[in-house]
Amino acid sequence: MSDIQILAGHKVAAWLARGAARVWPEETRHWGLAIEAELSDINSPSASVFWALGGVMLLTRAWWNHLLHSWMRPAGVPEGSPLEQLTKNASRVPRTPRFVTAILLLVSSAALLIPDVRDGMRASFDAWHEPSAEAFDDSTAIAPLRKQVNLNHDPQAMALLALLSNDKTERIRLANGAVQRDPSLTWIYSEVRTTDGVNSFWRNPLPAEWLDKLQKWDPDNAVPRLLVAQQSLIQFEDGWERSGYRGLYNLESKKFLEADPKWLAAMDFAFRAPKYDAYGSKRFDLYRTVVQRYGFRDSRMALYGFGDSPVGLGILMQSPFFPLTSVMIYDDVLLDRGDAAERAGNLREAERLYREPAQFSDIMAQQSHTDFERGIWVRLEGISLRRLIPLLAKTGHAEEVSQLNYKLEGLQTSVSPPGPLRYWAWSENGWEGFAIRMLTAAILLFGAASLVSLGALFLRRRAELQSRGAGLALASLVIDYCPILLVISCAGLFVAYRPIALMYHQYMSWPFPIYDFRPLYHALYTPYESPEGVSGIFYEYFNAPHYWMVLIVGLTLLAVYILFRRTLRGRVAVS
Amino acid sequence: MGLHLRISAATLRVLDALLEHPAQWRHGYSMSQQTEIPSGTLYPILMRLEKLAWLETRWEQAEKSGRPPRHLYRLTGPGRAMAVEELRDARVKRMWKPIYSGV
Numbered sequence: 001m002s003d004i005q006i007l008a009g010h011k012v013a014a015w016l017a018r019g020a021a022r023v024w025p026e027e028t029r030h031w032g033l034a035i036e037a038e039l040s041d042i043n044s045p046s047a048s049v050f051w052a053l054g055g056v057m058l059l060t061r062a063w064w065n066h067l068l069h070s071w072m073r074p075a076g077v078p079e080g081s082p083l084e085q086l087t088k089n090a091s092r093v094p095r096t097p098r099f100v101t102a103i104l105l106l107v108s109s110a111a112l113l114i115p116d117v118r119d120g121m122r123a124s125f126d127a128w129h130e131p132s133a134e135a136f137d138d139s140t141a142i143a144p145l146r147k148q149v150n151l152n153h154d155p156q157a158m159a160l161l162a163l164l165s166n167d168k169t170e171r172i173r174l175a176n177g178a179v180q181r182d183p184s185l186t187w188i189y190s191e192v193r194t195t196d197g198v199n200s201f202w203r204n205p206l207p208a209e210w211l212d213k214l215q216k217w218d219p220d221n222a223v224p225r226l227l228v229a230q231q232s233l234i235q236f237e238d239g240w241e242r243s244g245y246r247g248l249y250n251l252e253s254k255k256f257l258e259a260d261p262k263w264l265a266a267m268d269f270a271f272r273a274p275k276y277d278a279y280g281s282k283r284f285d286l287y288r289t290v291v292q293r294y295g296f297r298d299s300r301m302a303l304y305g306f307g308d309s310p311v312g313l314g315i316l317m318q319s320p321f322f323p324l325t326s327v328m329i330y331d332d333v334l335l336d337r338g339d340a341a342e343r344a345g346n347l348r349e350a351e352r353l354y355r356e357p358a359q360f361s362d363i364m365a366q367q368s369h370t371d372f373e374r375g376i377w378v379r380l381e382g383i384s385l386r387r388l389i390p391l392l393a394k395t396g397h398a399e400e401v402s403q404l405n406y407k408l409e410g411l412q413t414s415v416s417p418p419g420p421l422r423y424w425a426w427s428e429n430g431w432e433g434f435a436i437r438m439l440t441a442a443i444l445l446f447g448a449a450s451l452v453s454l455g456a457l458f459l460r461r462r463a464e465l466q467s468r469g470a471g472l473a474l475a476s477l478v479i480d481y482c483p484i485l486l487v488i489s490c491a492g493l494f495v496a497y498r499p500i501a502l503m504y505h506q507y508m509s510w511p512f513p514i515y516d517f518r519p520l521y522h523a524l525y526t527p528y529e530s531p532e533g534v535s536g537i538f539y540e541y542f543n544a545p546h547y548w549m550v551l552i553v554g555l556t557l558l559a560v561y562i563l564f565r566r567t568l569r570g571r572v573a574v575s
Numbered sequence: 576m577g578l579h580l581r582i583s584a585a586t587l588r589v590l591d592a593l594l595e596h597p598a599q600w601r602h603g604y605s606m607s608q609q610t611e612i613p614s615g616t617l618y619p620i621l622m623r624l625e626k627l628a629w630l631e632t633r634w635e636q637a638e639k640s641g642r643p644p645r646h647l648y649r650l651t652g653p654g655r656a657m658a659v660e661e662l663r664d665a666r667v668k669r670m671w672k673p674i675y676s677g678v
Binding site for chain 1: 602603604605607613614615616617618619621622642643644645646
């Protein structure tokens with residue numbers, strides 16, 4: 001063996017042993033130094049390399065033992081430090097073993113990976129924010145859909161985005177593109193908003209071309225005709241607004257529309273149409289298909305769109321109920337005409353005119369998805385029957401009178417469905433919604449507090465008990481209790497949001513068309529609800545900006561306190 | 576769970592070597608040469624013996640400049656008694672025949 005080889009062998013051994021000793025865990029480092037020191041007595045280069053390799057093996061063992069033992073110590077307490085002796089008794093040092101803290105934080109992290117828990121948190125974040133149309137359009141809920149549309153030009157995804165997008169130009173472009181690619185989607189023309197701004201929901205002027213296509217595509221349906229009639233109503237409303245809202249809406253609109261032959265023709269057709277379909281089922285099917293096709297898991301999307309706030313009637317409830325204003329006005333027109341015919345003694349004509357709204361409401365009842373529509377047909381039929389029954393009694397139709405009385409009685413009891421179907425009663429699930437939002441806040445609070453405390457304890461882990469100020473004592477307290485509170489909050493949110501998520505999944509996986517979305521809407525809206533009386537306080541004082549303000553003020557006070565303590569301590573030390 | 580010594584053949588050999596001249600301080604490498612136990616096996620045994628208080632350790636004074644002080648080992652009083660007992664027990668059970676100490 002040449003001198004160079006001998007020298008190289010010794011150098012490698014020295015390098016290995018020195019490196020091992022340098023990274024050796026503090027508490028057993030003297031053993032690493034002991035192995036390194038022996039090298040000076042070893043003459044053979046191969047023996048010295050083997051000796052050093054033995055040291056490296058021992059180093060891995062030392063690190064393993066170090067890690068194993070360190071899990072038993074609380075966070076921020078180094079092994080062998082004076083603090084270690086105090087961990088069981090001194091409240092100014094964390095007492096929970098490190099592995100317990102780690103398990104609790106891991107369990108919390110795992111809980112936060114559960115899609116249902118994340119869904120609940122996202123809904124809570126939405127509920128905290130002030131509604132704004134811009135906020136939801138750029139949100140994580142809509143962005144993935146837009147990405148898929150740009151990638152695939154899938155007509156169904158385009159149609160869904162046309163309903164949800166906040167950009168007028170994009171909505172119109174996507175609606176035309178979707179129908180061009182798949183004419184079975186023509187129904188979306190009935191719901192795509194063509195204007196922006198606060199009135200876009202209430203007054204949605206549809207291009208004549210869209211209305212023509214819609215009527216040709218679905219000729220037996222009353223809804224396209226109601227939309228044609230709606231255009232006349234929009235004209236009236238624009239004029240009424242320009243006039244400074246002169247006169248009473250009901251009287252002025254009726255006067256204006258009665259004089260419009262286009263409106264009268266459209267309403268006449270709609271009231272005689274063999275079917276009423278506001279495309280609620282098609283809309284939900286579209287939503288379900290696209291969501292399943294691209295694996296979107298964000299249930300908030302079902303509440304988005306067609307409004308001026310991020311969360312509104314959404315996909316589930318956005319039936320074009322505003323054209324139903326025309327229905328109410330035309331009902332008035334028919335009943336007025338019926339009254340006039342009855343007064344003139346033309347009872348047959350009066351009967352025909354009274355029957356017409358009742359027949360329309362029967363058709364409407366077959367495919368109404370929302371309580372808005374339900375309210376309209378119940379009212380329409382009630383008014384109609386109250387006129388028709390005395391007339392039929394007068395003309396000797398006793399048997400039909402009895403049947404119609406029974407029907408009228410049924411209508412009166414069905415106006416307010418009991419229990420969970422009463423989604424109109426916003427505070428029904430108020431406490432549950434409040435709990436979901438509070439649990440989300442608790443997760444954020446305890447999660448942030450745990451991480452900040454861990455960081456503080458790690459940075460000041462060598463600090464003696466005497467020099468541990470109130471900040472570290474607080475961090476010790478936080479790391480002892482916050483991880484368990486974090487786990488409890490995560491579990492609470494999972495339990496609270498699980499029924500909502502289950503209902504959503506059931507709706508999404510149901511293999512047949514669905515006609516009643518009220519339970520789902522009610523469930524998804526739960527995180528936005530507040531108990532009666534609490535709602536005002538909550539939204540007034542506990543919204544997102546207030547949380548930030550409280551956090552910033554709190555942290556500033558803490559910083560001032562710590563600086564004050566340090567300055568004071570420095571002065572005492574000098575004196 | 577208290578500390579205990581796992582009596583392996585290598586441990587018995589180390590105890591045997593330490594008992595050869597119990598009052599004398601030993602270096603790690605010389606023990607390794609004597610017992611033919613590599614450093615990766617020898618030092619865990621020494622560490623366990625130290626934890627059980629059978630072994631006392633100290634750093635030597637540097638004899639030559641530029642040479643690091645070395646770590647020295649010898650059995651403590653109770654350590655010697657325990658080591659003798661373990662070696663005798665092993666001999667009775669025919670697990671071990673002392674080479675250096677004559678126990």
